[in-house]
Amino acid sequence: MTLRVLCFSDLHRNHIAARQLVKMADEADLVLGAGDFANRHEGLSDTLDVLCAISTPTVLVPGNGETVEELRDATKEWKAATVLHGEGCVIELKGKAVPIWGVGGGIPVTPFGAWSYDFDEEQAREMLAGCPENAILITHSPALDTVDKDSTGRVRGSQTIREKILEKKPRFAVCGHIHDDWESQVTLGSTPVLNAGPNGIFVEVPE
Template identity: 80%
Template sequence: MSIRVLCFSDLHRDQEAAKRLVGLADQADLVLGAGDFANRHEGLADTLDVLQSITKPTVLVPGNGETVEELRDATVEWQAAIVLHGEGCEIELHGSSVPVWGVGGGIPVTPFGDWSYDFDEEQATEMLAGCPEGAILITHSPALDTVDHDSAGKIRGSQSIRETILAKKPRFAVCGHIHSDWERQVTLGSTPVLNAGPRGVFVDVPE
């Protein structure tokens, strides 16, 4: 049996995209939002006020455009949502418990400046260390040399996320952050890796 997962990322205050995701969520068992709901810490409520009508279990991580504290404050009324950053949770689906681990922010540190919510590879390694084997992994940033090619073709992903996927073999990994690779999916080791993007992508994940 599989879990039908709706994945998205990088809404960047796009309310029309958020409304579309609310409609799609009815078809999902689990919803994963891989960060960047705001633009440079502004307008977080623009999309989250729309998204909070989703009642399916939802797991979110912050992007580099909002902090984990800002995201938690903005989702305090959204009962179906859990915000993760360097931690995990268990989602009850189809009578079984599915482990999910989440790490947000820009990894490695971006060139965007002080406003960007970023972490270096050493910090990321610590935040990823507790990820259980076979979990669903949700990060804002992609693993190095997967779905992380910028518009010039340069790879921008994270070595620590890549190493975690190869070591912990998550059943599925979703990210965002690199806009030019939105909706692209590859396999790293045995793990499907998706850069979701704002339109919403359904993935069937083994239980």
């Protein structure tokens, strides 16, 4: 049996895409939002005010455009949503306990400056240390040399996330962050890895 999972990332205040995601979520068992709901910390609440109509169980991580504190504050009234950052949760879906681990922010540190919510590889290692085997992994940043190529073809992902996927073998990993690789999917080890993008992608994930 599989779970039908709706994945998205990098809305950046795109309310048209957010309203479409609300409609799509009715057809999903689980919704995963891989960060960057705001633009440089602006517009987070108005984007979440649209998304909070989703009643399907939803797990979010912050992007580099909002902090985990800002995201938790903006989702206080969204009963279906769980925000993760360096931590995990277990959600009951179809009568089974599904472990999910989440890490947000830009990894490694981006060139964007002080506004960007970033972490270095050592900090990422600490935040990923508790990830269990065979979980669903949701990160804002992609694993190095997977779905992380920018417009010049340069890879921009995280070595630590790559190592952790190979070590812990998540059943599925979703990310965003690198816009030029939106909707791309590869397999790393045995794990399907998706850079979701704002339009919403349905994937079938083993229970």
